[in-house]
Amino acid sequence: MAHHERVGEAQAEEKRYRLLVEAVTDYAIYMVDRDGYVSSWNSGAARIKGYAPGEILGKHFSLFYTDEDRQAGGPERALEMAAREGRFEAEGWRVRKDGGRFWAHVVIDPVRDEAGELIGFAKITRDLSERLQAAAVLERSEEQFRLLVQSVTDYAIYMLDAEGRIASWNAGAQRIKGYRPDEIIGQHFSRFYTEEDAAAGEPARGLGIAAREGRFEKEGWRVRKDGTRFWANIVIDAIRDDAGKLIGFAKVTRDITERREAQRELEKVREAFFQAQKMEAIGQLTGGVAHDFNNLLMVIIGSLEMLRKHVPSDPRASRLIENALQGARRGASLTQRMLAFARRQELTLTAVDVPELVRSMMDLLMRSLGPTVTLETRFPGALDAVQADANQLELTLLNLVVNARDAMPDGGAIVIEAQPVEIADAPDGLKPGRYVRLAVSDTGVGMDEATVARAVEPFFTTKGVGKGTGLGLSMVHGTMEQLGGRMTLRSRPGEGTTVELWMPVSETPALAGAYAARRDAAHSSDDLHRFVALAVDDDPLVLVNTTAMLEDLGFTVFPAASGDEALATLRREPTIDFVITDHAMPQMTGVELARAIRVERPDLPIILTSGYAELSENLDISLPKLAKPFAQGEIVQVIAAAMSNRTPAAHPDHNLDTDRP
Incomplete structure (x- = not known):
């Protein structure tokens, strides 16, 4: 190739490189001589640093450094390092023409001739301000996140x-x-x-x-x-x-311990609520069945008693009648337990001395236990009387002691103890106040949690077929609820069972010796004059039975199937001496009838009968009550008590000594 051709090609190549460098705008690419003076300037340099070529060519490159870096000898050190090591690379602040700073990535390479002699430096600068800003933002974000997590x-x-x-x-x-x-x-x-x-x-x-x-x-x-x-x-x-x-x-x-405990408490409350709803529903059903069943038993028992009086003295017939009466009375006892569970029994609340009541029952309780079971009582020296029904409390204690005996087939020990308790808040529905906690404990087989949870359900029993009705604890539970107290049950397999009865303290003290001297009062129909009675019941079978029982006692009886009919009879028959009426009647209840009678005959004795405790409602009149089913002996006692305050002067036109058919 000729010399002039090689020269021309070299010039063309140089021109292409110059055009390439000039076209780059993202990098400042320029040359400085050995002493650091700018000898070339591309468009990228003009864009990044703000100087036109005519403004910067021949000026020293230290012009781009900050005052601090110039005073520290930064430009000279950069050129020296590039010359010595063949390259200098760093990041730092640089200054534009307008005085603004930018963060720059700088590379300085030495330029040497063919003989290796240093003739200048090639300098490439890139503006990294945006990246630095992004890095700063990221650092701040990371710091904020760290502070957030740490706080x-x-x-x-x-x-x-x-x-x-x-x-x-x-x-x-x-x-x-x-x-x-x-x-x-x-x-x-x-x-x-x-x-x-x-x-x-x-x-x-x-x-x-x-x-x-x-x-x-x-x-x-x-x-x-x-x-x-x-x-x-x-x-x-x-x-x-x-x-x-x-x-x-x-x-x-x-x-989340607190949240878990709160959730568990909520679940317990919800479970207790569901259990209460279930027991209430069962109670309503049980009470309704018992009420209707009592009406049927009323008819059966009354009819059998009268039949026994009038049937010829045939031993076989008498035995069958007595057997039927025993079965009907057992049914009456069963319905009484159902009503106790349903909290619909009629209670006679008095001040009851618990230790005295238990002592009066000891002979009965010991006879119920047998030789392999011991019975111990533990009572404090002084204990307030409780507000309870003495008869129901006796039945409850007998029930619990028999249950404890049955839980100890190989023998064991039963402890009856009582303690006063003061309740400040209201756990499990108990009102704040003073209570007596009466406990019956045994050393028997005990029960697991599932059995304890169902123990108060009616008809649930662990005694096997034919060995229990499953109404014992149900009755106890219902009676305590009706008293304003509660029953609690604690038991574990192999560790025995404790039943606690919480009963409110009575405002009045109990009568000393009330239970030791207590006896059944017996009255005979011979004690009564042959009065005229008005019998009222919406159930025709019960009405016929009640009428027959009263007539068998020698009374003259006017039957009435409703309250309206009873009032009409009273107005027509001024000789009526007393009224015996059912309470649960449609249109006009027995209580409403009694109020109507009081307006016209304020001195007329009225006896209320019922199959359950509708009679426990607040009444504005005081009335003697008779629970169904009742026998002739019971009706005689109630009539005698009701008529004891009645004087002959009440009806001057009525001769009490006149015999009536």
């Missing part, structure tokens, strides 16, 4: 490495788990698990699921530094780098 105290937020060792620790972790950062960082997170969970491999399982699925969440017991346990919600998230490699875990733990 959270309700959550333990910390990092684990890939093996489960703790790499960071926030204030919430220190508060919840009790460790300072210097005590725990570098330790394995399994120390927070209970011994049983750690032995079962729970820590490794949690990390394994998080690594495999990206997330693990669970609730369970965890252990603080002081050894105490707390119920925790745990979340473990896997952390991976840009290549997807697992580098650790983020762990968030929250102490």
Whole structure:
């Protein structure tokens, strides 16, 4: 190739490089001589640093440095290092023509001739202000996030490495788990698990699921530094780098012990509410059945008693009638227990001295136990009387003692004890006030939780077919509820059973010796004049039966099937001496009829009968009451009591001595 051709090609190549450099606008590319004076200037340099070529060519490149860097010899050191080491590279602040600063990435390369002699430097500068700003924003964001995580105290937020060792620790972790950062960082997170969970491999399982699925969440017991346990919600998230490699875990733990306890309390309250609803529904059903059944038993018992009087003295017939009466009375006892459970029995509340009542029953209780069971009583020297029905309390105690005996087939011990209790708040529905807690404990086989939960349900029994009605504890429960108290049951298999009766203290003291001297009052129809009676009942079978019983006693009886009919009869028959009326009647109840009668005949004795405790409502009149089913002997007693205050002067036109058919 000719010389002039090579020269021309070299000039063309140089021109192409010059055009290439000139076209670059994102980089300042320029030359400085050996002393640092600018000898070339591209469009990128003009854009980034703000100088036109005519303004900067021949000027020293230190013009782009900050005052601090110039005073520290930065420009000279950069050229010296580039010349000595063949390259200088750094980042730092640089200054534009307008005085504004920008963050620059700077590269300085020495330029040498063919002989290797230094003839200048090539300098490339890039404006990294935006990247620096982004990095600063990222740093601020990371710092804010760090401060945010560190300031959270309700959550333990910390990092684990890939093996489960703790790499960071926030204030919430220190508060919840009790460790300072210097005590725990570098330790394995399994120390927070209970011994049983750690032995079962729970820590490794949690990390394994998080690594495999990206997330693990669970609730369970965890252990603080002081050894105490707390119920925790745990979340473990896997952390991976840009290549997807697992580098650790983020762990968030929250102490939810209080929330768990609140939830458990709510569930207990809800369960108690559902149980109360269930028992109330069963009680309403049971009470209704017992009420109707009592009406039927009323007819059966009354008819059998009268039939026994008039049937010829045939031993076989008498035995069958007596057997039928025994069965009907057993049915009456069963309905009485049903009514007790349903809280619809008629109670006669008086002040009851519990120790005296128990002592008066000791002979009866001991006869019920047999030789293999011992009975012990424990009472304090002084104990307030309770507001209760003495008869029902006796029946309740007998029931509990017999249950305790049956729970000890191989013998054992029964303890009856009482203690005064003062209640300030209102647990389980009890009103604040003074109570007596009467407990019957045995050393028998006991019951499991499932049996205890069902023990007061009606007809539930563990005694086997034909050995119990399942109404004993139901009756006790209902009676205590009706008294304004409660029954509690504690039992564990093999450890016996304790039944506690909580009864409110009476405002008045009990009469001394009331139970030792108590006896059944017997009255005979011979004590009564042959009065005229008005019998009222909407059930025709019961009405016929009541009428027949009264007529059999020698009374003259006017029957009435409703309140309106009864009032009409009273107005038509002024010789009527007393009224015996059912309470639960449609249109006009027995109480409403009594109020109407009081307006016209205020002195007329009125006896209310009922199959359950509708009679316990607040009445504005005082009336003697008779619970169905009743026998002739019971009706004689009530009539005698009702008529004891009646004087012949009440009806001057009525001769009480006149015999009536």
